[in-house]
Amino acid sequence: MTAPILEIRDLHVSADGLPVLHGVTLSIPTGETHVLFGPNGSGKSSLLATIMGLAPYQITSGEIWLKGRRIDALPVDQRAQMGLGMSFQRPPPLEGVTVEAFTAAIGATALLETEAPALDFGAFAERDVNVGFSGGEIKRWEILKLFLRRPDLCLFDEPESGVDLEHIAAVGKAIDRLLGANTPADPQRTALVITHTGFILDYIHADVGHLMVDGRIAGSADPRILFRHIKAHGYSMPPRDTSVPSSI
Numbered sequence: 001m002t003a004p005i006l007e008i009r010d011l012h013v014s015a016d017g018l019p020v021l022h023g024v025t026l027s028i029p030t031g032e033t034h035v036l037f038g039p040n041g042s043g044k045s046s047l048l049a050t051i052m053g054l055a056p057y058q059i060t061s062g063e064i065w066l067k068g069r070r071i072d073a074l075p076v077d078q079r080a081q082m083g084l085g086m087s088f089q090r091p092p093p094l095e096g097v098t099v100e101a102f103t104a105a106i107g108a109t110a111l112l113e114t115e116a117p118a119l120d121f122g123a124f125a126e127r128d129v130n131v132g133f134s135g136g137e138i139k140r141w142e143i144l145k146l147f148l149r150r151p152d153l154c155l156f157d158e159p160e161s162g163v164d165l166e167h168i169a170a171v172g173k174a175i176d177r178l179l180g181a182n183t184p185a186d187p188q189r190t191a192l193v194i195t196h197t198g199f200i201l202d203y204i205h206a207d208v209g210h211l212m213v214d215g216r217i218a219g220s221a222d223p224r225i226l227f228r229h230i231k232a233h234g235y236s237m238p239p240r241d242t243s244v245p246s247s248i
């Protein structure tokens with residue numbers, strides 16, 4: 001099996017003094033796409049924010065390793081420099097920073113020109129990032145932003161929620177292209193994707209699905225089998241003999 005790019009060991013986390021994660025253990029091999037399912041409030045966004053190093057999430061015990069280096073004490077910018085990137089559910093507006101200026105600052109102007117049309121974002125270059133964007137436009141920008149930065153490990157927090165049916169296809173295909181690139185200059189990426197609707201499974205090759213309940217990973221399975229089971233039976237694991245893909 002490929003070495004894990006991300007390894008989380010018995011992670012306990014509090015937000016503003018309130019315990020939100022209660023012992024998460026998770027390993028993602030390089031190049032795989034893992035999907036996180038779970039009911040509202042089970043801790044999915046808190047987990048992604050903690051991996052990224054965002055406030056107000058405080059690790060009370062446990063470890064996070066990225067590319068073989070322990071990162072749980074590193075600030076967010078150092079994690080980003082190590083190849084970690086996240087598309088947010090509710091990113092802040094950046095008053096005074098246009099899409100064009102943001103893109104130039106990360107040296108991706110040429111990529112913006114080629115990739116923005118695929119996400120129907122061509123007309124947004126002169127607008128301030130996330131200022132007055134609709135819910136779906138925010139999501140499309142978040143995907144485009146990752147496309148421009150090309151992190152090795154991409155964290156997606158509900159990339160399709162709030163996106164209309166026509167643009168879901170564009171978002172799904174963009175994520176698939178982002179993750180699927182596989183050349184020596186542009187190796188295959190790894191991803192952890194939160195989804196409620198499962199729409200994204202129609203567009204990406206997902207390797208493993210995890211079920212999160214009450215701040216813990218309750219089980220892992222083939223993502224499509226797990227999603228079908230959740231739709232039919234609620235947030236529980238399918239019978240054991242159908243649940244564990246050979247890679248885990």
Ligand SMILES: Nc1ncnc2c1ncn2[C@@H]1O[C@H](COP(=O)(O)OP(=O)(O)OP(=O)(O)O)[C@@H](O)[C@H]1O
Nearest residue numbers: 015016018020039040041042043044045046047056
């Ligand atoms: N900054 C915070 N302060 C206090 N409580 C928080 C904070 N962040 C998260 N929580 C709490 O932690 C729990 C997990 O929240 P989280 O957003 O991680 O859930 P989720 O699984 O992503 O939910 P959803 O599916 O609704 O997006 C919730 O009870 C939430 O209220």
